[in-house]
Amino acid sequence: MIGVYFSGTGNTKYCISRFLEYYNDKKENEIYSIEDKNCISKIKESKDIVLAYPIYYSDIPIIVKDFLNNNKDVFKDKNIFLIATMGLFSGDGTGCSARLLKRYGANIIGGLHLKMPDCIGDVKLLKKSIKRNKAIIKQADLKIKRTVINIKKGKYSKEGLHFLNHITGLFGQRLWFYNKTLKLKDKLNIDYNKCISCGKCSINCPTKNLKMIDNKPIPQGNCTSCYRCINNCTKYAITLIGNKVYEQSKIEKYID
Numbered sequence: 001m002i003g004v005y006f007s008g009t010g011n012t013k014y015c016i017s018r019f020l021e022y023y024n025d026k027k028e029n030e031i032y033s034i035e036d037k038n039c040i041s042k043i044k045e046s047k048d049i050v051l052a053y054p055i056y057y058s059d060i061p062i063i064v065k066d067f068l069n070n071n072k073d074v075f076k077d078k079n080i081f082l083i084a085t086m087g088l089f090s091g092d093g094t095g096c097s098a099r100l101l102k103r104y105g106a107n108i109i110g111g112l113h114l115k116m117p118d119c120i121g122d123v124k125l126l127k128k129s130i131k132r133n134k135a136i137i138k139q140a141d142l143k144i145k146r147t148v149i150n151i152k153k154g155k156y157s158k159e160g161l162h163f164l165n166h167i168t169g170l171f172g173q174r175l176w177f178y179n180k181t182l183k184l185k186d187k188l189n190i191d192y193n194k195c196i197s198c199g200k201c202s203i204n205c206p207t208k209n210l211k212m213i214d215n216k217p218i219p220q221g222n223c224t225s226c227y228r229c230i231n232n233c234t235k236y237a238i239t240l241i242g243n244k245v246y247e248q249s250k251i252e253k254y255i256d
């Protein structure tokens with residue numbers, strides 16, 4: 001089994017790595033980001049895939065939805081296990097991509113929801129202590145291990161895939177935040193008084209939304225809301241939902 005993922009700030013990459021470590025019983029595994037040029041050819045070569053992504057407003061990130069829609073043909077007849085990571089709740093996080101992938105001919109073999117640290121660094125209300133986030137990751141780790149043990153016994157968890165999950169995802173959040181991430185596409189704020197033009201945000205942006213023009217990162221209206229630039233800016237100069245960065249969420253801070 002190979003892994004395919006999108007991870008804005010590291011949580012999802014961590015989870016899919018752990019899943020494959022347990023599943024394949026080895027440390028080094030084939031894991032490809034959807035940003036990786038080889039990703040499509042690797043999917044074509046593999047029958048069994050675990051696909052992982054974070055949840056934004058109980059939905060799939062735009063970049064992941066585009067990836068699935070633009071590469072419909074490669075998913076036909078693949079066995080796909082889905083992992084969705086989230087700060088608190090998604091309802092049908094895995095179900096959102098399962099419905100698309102089934103349409104493209106994939107066989108969805110299971111789903112797993114994992115609670116991870118909240119990556120929204122510019123909303124105070126959502127911030128937790130480092131100790132709490134460390135505990136959250138330990139719990140996720142245990143859940144991944146238990147899930148893989150069960151898979152090896154032929155029991156696949158189906159989290160997020162049931163009709164009831166669809167209803168909770170839809171009414172719990174998606175309807176109220178309808179197309180919220182589309183509306184955020186051009187809402188990235190950069191405080192040029194703080195920005196030191198290091199270009200890190202531009203290099204790391206998965207959608208090439210931040211273009212260096214006259215030595216300044218200028219948003220191009222193509223933000224996927226992943227918070228990678230916000231959580232890695234050394235000057236705390238970037239915000240999206242809030243207007244001040246309270247704490248940058250980074251997976252490295254939470255694993256010993």
Ligand SMILES: Cc1cc2nc3c(=O)[nH]c(=O)nc-3n(C[C@H](O)[C@H](O)[C@H](O)COP(=O)(O)O)c2cc1C
Nearest residue numbers: 007008009010011012054057058086087088089119
């Ligand atoms: C724009 C945005 C919206 C989010 N919406 C939700 C949500 O609806 N429910 C939830 O539980 N977590 C939500 N989160 C939290 C992320 O899903 C969570 O932190 C995830 O593990 C981040 O993964 P990553 O580090 O791989 O990017 C949201 C995060 C962002 C950036």
